[in-house]
Amino acid sequence: MILTTVEIEKIKDFDEQGFFSSTYLAMDKRLEREVAVKDINVKGKVKEEDVEKFFHEALKLSRSEHPRILPIYFVGFCGTGDEAQIIPRVVTKFMKNGTLSAVLRNQYETGFTFPLDTIIRYSHDIIQSLIHLHSLDILHLDLKASNIFIGDDGKLVVGDFGQSRFLIDGLTEDAENLYPALMPDEFSKKSVVDKTADIYQFGILLYSMCCYDKYRAYLEEEYKIDVEVLKGLFGESATGTKEDIKEFSANLKRYKKDVNNGLYSKGDNYYNYIPGKIIDIISKCVAQKVEDRYNNFYEVQSDLNELIFPSGVSSYVEEIGQDSIVFNKDDVGCLINYSLNDVTNKFSLVPTKGATVRRTKIKEKVTNTTLRKEILKLANNL
Template sequence: MDNYKVIKRLGKGAQGAVFLVEHKQQNKQYVLKKVECNDESEANKAFMEAMALKELQHRSVCGYREFFVQWEKEESAMFVCIVMDHYKLGDLEKVLKQKRDKKENIEELIIKKWLGQIVEALVFVHKKGIIHRDLKPSNIFMKEDLSICLGDFGVATVMGDARTKTRTTVGSMNWMAPEVLEKPYDERSDVWSAGCILLEMATCGRLMKQEIAQKLFEIKNDPQVLEQVLEDIQKQKYSADLVSLIRIMLRRNFKQRPTAVELLDLPYIQDCLVLCDSELAEKKKKKQSSNQEKKPVPKDQGVPPVLSFIRENINNDGSVRDALEYLAALTKQEGITVTDDGKRLIAKAMNANLKDLHIQIAACNVLNNLIISADPDDALYSKEIIKQVYLAMKTHSAEAALQQVACSLLMAFSSNEQAAEVIGESGGIQEVLAAMRSFPGNATLVATCCNALWSLAVNEKNSKILAEEKGLQDVYNAMVTHADHVDLIEAASAAMLSLSMEDDNLEYLGNLDCVGLLLSAIETHKKEAKVVKNACMALASLVEPDEESAYKVLNNDRDGVNVAGIPIIKEVYTQHRDNAEVVENICTLFMELTEYDDICFEMKDQGVGSVLNEIHNRFSKNEVRRCTMIGHPSVSCDTVAYTGLVRKYVQMTFNLGFSLAEVDPVVSFSSSQ
């Protein structure tokens, strides 16, 4: 400390006081941070950790000049002192404040340049085994050439086993990843913090400091808050790629969040690295430029020669692209198959050329063609292949065509129970939700996403993931936005049925008035049997545990107008009285409604008894196809005798207070049957 003169105190952080000092011999200003320790042993340990910071020699990392331990008699305390470079222009927090005061956005080109430097720095420090853990705007310093560098690495961030060891948290909570307080964590926690900083840079023209702080807090608990902020960012004319990147970096489950190294595979990040003239980008470009010229694909010789061609030219993106596109056309033909080894080769080609959009689309098309005839133990259902599909989705998150074919493939994968679980554990559900959120106006894509969610949510673990991610809100939004799209409404109603079976969604379902939305869907698409049967089953699922939902079926306030549900259901019954599947689901809904005494009186007054009587007369000699989830690809439908429907009929008439003779004198069943 004798070599330095204290000029002023700059502030006090979580680990100690910070001072502006001047080196007496050099006449140069530095920042000195004093970290208080409990005793000499702790001071020695902290000193050894601090010494590791000397290895952080990188243009985008704050330089560390000197470390020493000092005993201060006045305070009776031991301090580790860290001397680091001083930046006259201040930090990113200062820049954000200036922009907020002027209500001025930061140009995306500048954001991309700074983001490239942040990612470059994180890749460097993470490879050194160091996690920052306190990354925030005030720890990102502005250099005189207006580039930035990361600084203020706390001594407790140097971790011998960064992937498994839990440390006491430090620093500000707003930018801290959700997992840091609760679980072991790794370098992906810094990616979350960088995502928060990116969000701040993209909103500084609209949100004041207190507002963004509140949003960052809420995002940790509710992904839908993030979607609201991202929607506002898009209105500020920032690119869809930037929005998608923020969504990826702010994945709440850190195991499904990319590392800084994995971020390098994203085309948007590569653009950022090029802007800041990063060596990481240059290496990628050199690798790409070294590719050989395209070679002609062997055609009209069957599948094996094409696969051999892919294997021999796997790093030649042009050749692989042509081969996969030819293979996609070839496998559309009936009887054309690919061996398991060939399927694994396709996944390997996807991985080797991850940044090539057309290769990813062609490969997914091939896999979609092949899965139609796949056996339960087919290699297509392996983690190795499934992983490549959602990696492609993450890498090309702003490309609707890729999201469409990949979501369709994930839906097909989910017919296999083990594969469905792999998709959930690996982050595939979040990729489907991200596609819905990125392209809310694309009805065809959103319908495919709803089908995928419906199929995936059959798995109980996946249903819980969807509840945590507030996926029900996305399904609800899709139904509101695309109320006239038949296929979407059919799929969304089925997805709502799946999600309604998860207890964590029940309160959310009521708040969203899903009953009103489903009644509206039935009324709008009354001629569409597939919509009516799925919507009725979803309503029955909502009514079964919740009396309030049952009352909403009878009387629903929609846009200030009271809508009675029973007349709507009676009308669609008349429309589809010959369709056993639709009638079965209408009966299921009526059955659930009759479990509530007060509702029974209203149902009786509204003529439900006559409908039940007609159903009995029409189907007394028929067989009825019954399936818990009609049309679901992973659930087989059994054909059962009419007895089941009769029992429902008898129970409903009993609940409604009719004598059986009053409704249908022919019936001789007792209510106990």
């Protein structure tokens, strides 16, 4: 076994940590540059065949160079003083603009959702990276906002390949430790996944961009299956009891059932600024049966391209709790208020452009099934 090392000096831990790894900002002392370091948590002694497998996977990842994929500088091991107890380490480019998760969290703290036009643009960035990875028979298997970074050009860069696996005859049977909230049914039942597992995870990631506060509330409050809970139950300093683990298992089972019953597919679980086309895309991505999902990301991209976004509109968001859509149209601030008549169960849409209510554009008697489409159409016609 050849133990390769890199001389680094830790600067600080990143705010966002995974369950199976520790990540931090460090200085590469030899090349005098800041880097991001990920040390993978390994319990017990590392076998030589595991080391060879780790380097084999790293070799293939190193060949996955792409503008939308995080560059890997170094893959090796960190010594602990015990030759049999070593820690797999991945050193990558430090992305100074942070993660998509941080951007989403900061946006929702303003009281507004994430802009629809940015969601569409970011989705294409992610799709391009996954098309490339899948062309190399690489599965990512950990697609979530904390593993996606904002590049220097403002586009997204997919990183964190700690769960990545490689396809043999279209399948991989050695996937393990998948994040529970992203675990498709076929992995739970047979521990076998194909490219549609990434499509499943992309659907949940897309939902998190559309409804980040709702998504976090599901994981942290409703089902209690987020990273902090996992650390408390199964981490190195776990304090969970058997009853806690039993409760976690019941919550996870309930979550999976609810996903299959439409948690990420029903319009009622979305903000009204999200068009039905995106809800349909997410629904097909997260279908319970593999055969009901998209076959590949080209199909996802094709459906996303069918969504016609209004010309001249930007920063298209919903003000949370205010029944109003806010955006710019040709650099002029606009607002669409929608209100429900409890008697007729129909909506009225009242648009404002600049400081003027556009009375000729007011729409009445809009049904719940056409509300999203009519809001988008009105934005286009202002």
